[in-house]
Amino acid sequence: MAERKVIAVFGATGAQGGGLVRAILNDPEGGFAARAITRDPASPKARELAGLGAEVVAGDVDDVASLERALVGAHGAYFVTFFWAHFSPEREKAEARGMAQAAKAVGLRHAIWSTLEDTRRWVPLTDDRMPTLMGQYKVPHFDAKGESNAFFTELGVPTTFLLTSFYWDNLIHFGMAPKKGPDGRLAFTLPMGGKKLPGIAAEDIGRCAYGIFKGGSEHIGKTVGIAGEHLTGAQMAAELSRALGQEVVYNAVTPAAYRAFDFPGAEDLGNMFQFKQEFEGDFCGARDPVVARSLNPELQDFRTWLGRNKHRIPIE
Ligand SMILES: NC(=O)c1ccc[n+]([C@@H]2O[C@H](COP(=O)([O-])OP(=O)(O)OC[C@H]3O[C@@H](n4cnc5c(N)ncnc54)[C@H](OP(=O)(O)O)[C@@H]3O)[C@@H](O)[C@H]2O)c1
Numbered sequence: 136m137a138e139r140k141v142i143a144v145f146g147a148t149g150a151q152g153g154g155l156v157r158a159i160l161n162d163p164e165g166g167f168a169a170r171a172i173t174r175d176p177a178s179p180k181a182r183e184l185a186g187l188g189a190e191v192v193a194g195d196v197d198d199v200a201s202l203e204r205a206l207v208g209a210h211g212a213y214f215v216t217f218f219w220a221h222f223s224p225e226r227e228k229a230e231a232r233g234m235a236q237a238a239k240a241v242g243l244r245h246a247i248w249s250t251l252e253d254t255r256r257w258v259p260l261t262d263d264r265m266p267t268l269m270g271q272y273k274v275p276h277f278d279a280k281g282e283s284n285a286f287f288t289e290l291g292v293p294t295t296f297l298l299t300s301f302y303w304d305n306l307i308h309f310g311m312a313p314k315k316g317p318d319g320r321l322a323f324t325l326p327m328g329g330k331k332l333p334g335i336a337a338e339d340i341g342r343c344a345y346g347i348f349k350g351g352s353e354h355i356g357k358t359v360g361i362a363g364e365h366l367t368g369a370q371m372a373a374e375l376s377r378a379l380g381q382e383v384v385y386n387a388v389t390p391a392a393y394r395a396f397d398f399p400g401a402e403d404l405g406n407m408f409q410f411k412q413e414f415e416g417d418f419c420g421a422r423d424p425v426v427a428r429s430l431n432p433e434l435q436d437f438r439t440w441l442g443r444n445k446h447r448i449p450i451e
Contacts, residue, residue: 137166139166140168140211141170142167142169142212143170143205143206143209143211144170144213145194145234146172146217147172147189148173149217150338151340152213154341154342155213155345156169157341158345162345163188165349167349169184169189169190170189170191170205171189171191172192172194173191173193175193193205197233199236199237202234206237206241207241210243211245211247212238214231214234214246214247216249216279216280216283218275218276218279219276224272224276224278227280228282231248231280231287232283234248235292238290243292243293245293246292247347248287248294249280249344250283250298250299251280251299252298253282253284254407255273257414258410260273266402266406268402273410274406274407276400276407277407284296293355294355295354295355296358296359297340297344297347297360298359298422299340299361300334300363300422303337303440303441303444307448312448312451313448314451321383321450322383322384322385322386323375323383323384324388325368325371325385326387326389326408327367327408329367329387331366331415331419332366332367332371332411333362333419333422334362334363334364336363336435336440336444339363339427339435340361342430342431342434343427343434345431346429346430346431347359347430361423361426361430362419362424362427363424363427363434363440365419365422366437368387371385374437375441377438377441378438378442378445379445390405390409391405393405394406
């Protein structure tokens, strides 16, 4: 049997990378092996991956030397950065630069860079429809990723640029569950007006990435956008009502109201939702569920995801 191609996966103990590691391990005849990169190979999550059959290797995206060590001998790598761990677009760009340089240094055959749009291509800093943040960004956690695409292209790293979507898992982990209002009714707050939001089960991102590695050269040099389904806030609220067995109303706050919410990153996210609303055609158009399903036949729509995860949504 031909030797299996090793895919080094950053964020392996997290959402995107974890989905990819499990997709590789679930397909033992697929010709690929999973190398899970973690800062702590002794952590329970890392041990669990090792137990499932992954090679577990230490690496830290802020330590450039560790990146190269983690990539040696790999055919491919999944590169993702962790904006919400530090809220710094500068740090995110430095991490992406380090990843691209390490990929070049070891002669990687296929990189996937988990990216998002540089929204300044649509909303230049001079455009005051939304505030400029941190001096040079409109949506810092998008812009830094989009700007970082150039690190991969300029170095000639064979890369697929993966445009991800809003995780429906944000309803579980990111404080976006429906909440009881003063009238006692559950309200799902989303600043999307009547526009559609491309969403996806976080686990499906990694499964789609696996499809990209399996497709090989077909996807190198290309941008691939994925979503499970495009839904309006009202449609999401209707699906939530159905799944939870109680009415959930859609609370369509404005992006400006969202920016003023009192949690870290609210301005960034308010600008992000405004961008998604105002450029709905481009944003949805770049994320085709048909493409995602061709890469990952198990792709879930929102109803399917809710059926499996509704018990994990914290309802207060
Ligand atoms: N939430 C959404 O809707 C959404 C949608 C699209 C894109 N995104 C983007 O997704 C990215 C995060 O990906 P994710 O959700 O898969 O992350 P995640 O679930 O938070 O996973 C983070 C994992 O990354 C590892 N990690 C953190 N810092 C690290 C470092 N310095 N070096 C190496 N590994 C590190 C940690 O593993 P160890 O502790 O084991 O090292 C952790 O388990 C963000 O940049 C965000 O902008 C999010």
